[in-house]
Amino acid sequence: MRNDINCDAFLEELSDYVDGVLGDTLCKEIERHIEDCGNCRVVVDTLKKTIYLYHETAAQTLIPAEVRERLFHRLSLEDFIQEEK
Amino acid sequence: MNENDLQEFSLQLLRSGDRAEVARLVDAYSTKIYRLALKMLSNPQDAEDVLQNTFLKAMQALPKFEGRSSLSTWLYRIAVNEALMTIRRAKPEVDITLKNGENEDTDDDLLLTSFTDWCCLPEGELMSSEAQNHLDKAIHKLPEKLRIVFILRDLEGLSIRETSETLELTETAIKTRLLRARLKLREMLSAYYGERLGQEKI
Numbered sequence: 001m002r003n004d005i006n007c008d009a010f011l012e013e014l015s016d017y018v019d020g021v022l023g024d025t026l027c028k029e030i031e032r033h034i035e036d037c038g039n040c041r042v043v044v045d046t047l048k049k050t051i052y053l054y055h056e057t058a059a060q061t062l063i064p065a066e067v068r069e070r071l072f073h074r075l076s077l078e079d080f081i082q083e084e085k
Numbered sequence: 086m087n088e089n090d091l092q093e094f095s096l097q098l099l100r101s102g103d104r105a106e107v108a109r110l111v112d113a114y115s116t117k118i119y120r121l122a123l124k125m126l127s128n129p130q131d132a133e134d135v136l137q138n139t140f141l142k143a144m145q146a147l148p149k150f151e152g153r154s155s156l157s158t159w160l161y162r163i164a165v166n167e168a169l170m171t172i173r174r175a176k177p178e179v180d181i182t183l184k185n186g187e188n189e190d191t192d193d194d195l196l197l198t199s200f201t202d203w204c205c206l207p208e209g210e211l212m213s214s215e216a217q218n219h220l221d222k223a224i225h226k227l228p229e230k231l232r233i234v235f236i237l238r239d240l241e242g243l244s245i246r247e248t249s250e251t252l253e254l255t256e257t258a259i260k261t262r263l264l265r266a267r268l269k270l271r272e273m274l275s276a277y278y279g280e281r282l283g284q285e286k287i
């Protein structure tokens with residue numbers, strides 16, 4: 001049984017770890033590893049932040065009203081233009 | 086959200102061309118499809134064309150839609166194909182088939198070179214309009230096959246399984262590409278925010 005994982009093995013599990021879908025055992029191993037390995041801890045923190053920032057900008061990207069209006073015209077649905085939630 | 090769409094929309098009404106139900110579907114997905122196209126193509130006019138063509142094709146195909154995949158997956162798949170066609174038209178010399186290429190797995194992508202901790206920068210700085218421009222530029226620097234996986238998973242919030250169904254690739258391939266995309270973006274963001282951090286300290 002491994003007691004700890006190295007930086008390469010850490011990388012393999014990284015995506016699942018930041019998504020919170022990693023099994024308990026591996027999760028604990030990663031947490032042990034980043035307690036001792038400053039670089040890997042920075043990678044985890046900055047990767048989480050990277051995903052968070054993209055998530056935030058995506059949430060702010062909405063379809064502009066005029067684009068929606070032209071879409072409804074193109075689809076011959078102009079009588080439903082007013083019904084936006 | 087995607088799991089519920091069969092309950093949210095009446096397939097029967099959609100198949101029969103009920104215009105009110107189609108309009109509801111368009112409103113539920115137009116922002117998602119527009120955003121996908123905009124982030125994939127970085128050009129509002131191209132994104133609008135993809136948006137319109139996606140729904141035109143969907144409306145034509147709805148009477149034959151069997152519901153074997155979810156409506157959401159089906160719409161995303163049409164949109165991805167439209168976006169890829171736009172890229173191919175602009176760059177016919179570039180091979181952007183999504184299937185696995187010969188030298189898919191170069192480990193260079195997985196190199197970690199930046200260990201600057203820029204997380205402590207204030208939110209206003211992380212999300213300034215200049216920073217958001219930079220986020221868009223970084224995403225556009227990703228190869229198309231990584232970019233589309235990142236957009237579906239991390240911007241649109243699809244699960245690994247939904248992303249794999251949309252792109253008709255294995256979940257393993259999706260996971261590999263997602264990790265590569267995320268690490269490349271982290272490197273690019275670290276370079277940018279690292280510089281900001283340097284300026285703050287001075």
